[in-house]
Amino acid sequence: MDRTELLLEQYGLEPMRQHRDILKELLRSESLNEEREDNEYLKTLCILVYTYGIAEDTLQIWKAKNINFDTGCYIDGELLIGAGLEETISYLRTLKTAEAENELDYLKKLKTIGRDKVLEFYRSYYGLS
Template sequence: MDVRECLRRYGLRPVGADIDEIRALLSDHTARERRAQGEGDTELMRLCCFQLFNSGDIDDVLLVWSAKQASFDAACSIDIEFLPGHGLDATKAYLSASRAPAAAAALERLRELEADGEFEGFSVEERSASYDRYYGD
């Protein structure tokens, strides 16, 4: 499946079982990209992360972080802003409470960027609208 097919099948705001399929698709391409840079489709991974961002499920934070960490190309393709789909404060609280080793790294990166002003004025709704325009073109 490529970006066009994923958009056609699931749209930008998937619901129900489609979200599980997107998680599986993202996990598959993350594993491929970890095996060899370029083996996973990082543009498709980016779209999947945006779709999960739109779903707002806090439990997807570490899945998105894992995808972002799969390779250099994935890190460049997947925006850090896709982590806080449930809001920045809620995401930091979730990561703080998580025992997953990756949670500490994700939290540290969010805090660094926040201290640098990267999240100043961050709004889930505005970020979503921005990517709606990006994928709508």
């Protein structure tokens, strides 16, 4: 069993609220891991943090998405808007930072499919349906 499978076994696709800090720390740590063999574990951490639906988490996922070209392709833009597109945009506008502006520019071009379809897709992707 690999790290991604262990992560999903331990927390599930929609982890309980009390695990948020742990998962955010795992995401932070993995984002800094220059030795990572692939991006599956990183993407899965982004998905789990996304499920909380908290706008403040968007920048952490944005940072992971922008580590390099591969993570930019591998981590779906939809994962940036766990709180919803409008709420995320409103949150980012309050920050007035270059990073928030860059993400706002990206979100303006994002075509969304909605939370239910995102979760349905990942349940299928991980064989959890």
